[in-house]
Amino acid sequence: MPKASSKFVCNSCGAEYVRWQGKCGACQNWDSLQEVPVVATGKSGKWKVESGGRASPLISLDKVDSKNFERIKTNIGEFDRVLGGGVVLGSLVLLGGDPGIGKSTLLLQSLVGISKNKDIEKILYISGEESAQQIKLRAERLKIKEEKIFLLSENDLGNIVATIETEKPNLVIVDSIQTVYSANIASASGSIAQVKNATENLMRIAKTTNTPIFIIGHVTKDGGIAGPKTLEHLVDVVLYLEGDRYQSFRILRGIKNRFGKTSEVGIFEMEQEGMVEVANPSKVFLEERLEGASGVAVSAIVEGNRPFLVEIQALAAKSYFGYPKRTASGYDLNRLNLLIAIIEKRAGVDLSTHDVYLNIVGGIKVRENAVDLAVALAIISAVKNKALDSKTAIFGELGLSGEVRSVPNLEKRIEEATRLGFQTIVLPRMAKSVSIKSKAKVIETKTLKEIVGKSV
Incomplete structure (x- = not known):
């Protein structure tokens, strides 16, 4: 006769344990383990072989009806x-x-x-x-x-x-x-x-x-x-x-x-x-943008197959403590610290005496690195108190050497920026040719330091 036993399963993540413990090692939640009964297969520990079933009819893949499902x-x-x-x-x-x-x-x-x-x-x-x-x-x-x-x-x-x-x-x-x-x-x-x-x-x-x-x-x-x-x-x-x-x-x-x-x-x-x-999310996110303000840059993110523009705001204030503060809303704080290090080392802009605050307008959470260059230029603009061109959209990922790298779906980002009336596009200098069909002026840059000299 099978023996009744039990195991302990985490209510949060589903991790299983042979005995109870106060903290789940998988999700780090406390007091989330619950005892669940388990029926053992017997002394031999072997799986029971299923029998008594009947063979089901087969159907050729070519004969399967591939018409669309009925939808509501x-x-x-x-x-x-x-x-x-x-x-x-x-x-x-x-x-x-x-x-x-x-x-x-x-x-x-x-x-x-x-x-x-x-x-x-x-x-x-x-x-x-x-x-x-x-x-x-x-x-x-x-x-x-x-x-x-x-x-x-x-x-x-x-x-x-x-x-x-x-x-x-x-x-x-x-x-x-x-x-x-x-x-x-x-x-x-x-x-x-x-x-x-x-x-x-x-x-x-x-x-x-x-x-x-x-x-x-x-x-x-x-x-x-x-x-x-x-x-x-x-x-x-x-x-x-x-x-x-x-x-x-x-x-x-x-x-x-x-x-x-x-x-x-x-x-x-x-x-x-x-x-x-x-x-039209791009228009909604940008409609309250204040033109001529320092620390503001516009970039494009792609959610699924859908591009839309986002406003990136940066504020740099003098720090009165030994350790300057870095705060981000809608953006990864670790990525922000990395970009600040690149700005200091590769662009020669000292941020050691400034608190840096970054905000993605509208409560949108940005997860991709295609906005790196826009974030960096917004921070530098805030430090120098010099506004970027309000009709410029900026795309590019930053490497640790200060180089500006290509981003996926570049054509979609450019098309969306052009549709919203942006007249200048800043993007990476491509190692391979990319077909860019845009009426906007295109500025290519190889490094962060190069574009800082042109834009800020």
Whole structure:
């Protein structure tokens, strides 16, 4: 007879241990290990051989129907872009993000557009966190009045599954997966076992009834979906809603999509009436820019396949302490310290007596190195109190020797800057020829010191 044993699993990252310990060695969280029963295979320790099955029919790859999946449009352009043209029937979509970032708001708004599809008769919104009255208050704030949307405040997985099978809605939203529990699982709601079991059951319902299901997932302090990593492998689509909750802009990013590209992003702005899609983010990010101010530079970042311009602001103030302060908002602080070292060593600009503050306007987080040159020139401009040309866009990565290196998607960045009316483009001097079709004046530079002499 198999022996019953147990293991300890981290609620945050899913790491497994043979005995309890106070701190998870994988994610460094305290008191996150939970005991989970395990059934051993027996004395021999060998796997049990499966038998009694039947062979399944095969189908030739050439005969597989490759027509497009049937999709339901949300009628929110930015949302449909990330989904690949709409939500696919029978798909399970996971939407993650920080608390208060706007996940529930975005999905509630999308139901209005979805309900306009002629084949949609009933949409079910299941909330384990809020009552029907609370959801109604949010809907009134968002000016949502739709008879096709039905509410259910429920945590029990069995009741949720029974309701979906009985009511047969055209689309389901579960808010959130961490609040759903099953009485058959001996652990609290939100635990790894409960989250995984709930997701597996919802996946089964989605596939057997051909009903698309959205599930909302909370994220950990590291930005990952709370629960086991296998949760992301179970679902068809994984979306993250990113941004600073104290800023207005949000980025919807596709991490996984079995029915479309994962290189698309959607830009939204949180306003009083809810999420508003931003079709031209470059114009929005730059519309309040103060021309003629020192410490300001413009560069372009590429999110997925989509380029847009960002304003980079730097401020250099005299330091009254022995160790100057460096602060960055929307930019990696370690990268900022590296660029400051390059500026001092390769451009000959002394920053040892200055506090340096860097800000990416709009609450956008910049992760790529293509803005290195723009950041460096903004800092130097702030130190010298000399403004850069307001009609100049700057692209380039900086190496430790002070050289300006090429960046990917250069043509897209140049095209976006030209479209917004920038008359001068500063970019790396290419080792290989690149086709640049732009009416703007192009200034090529090999080193940081070279362009500092021309621009600042």
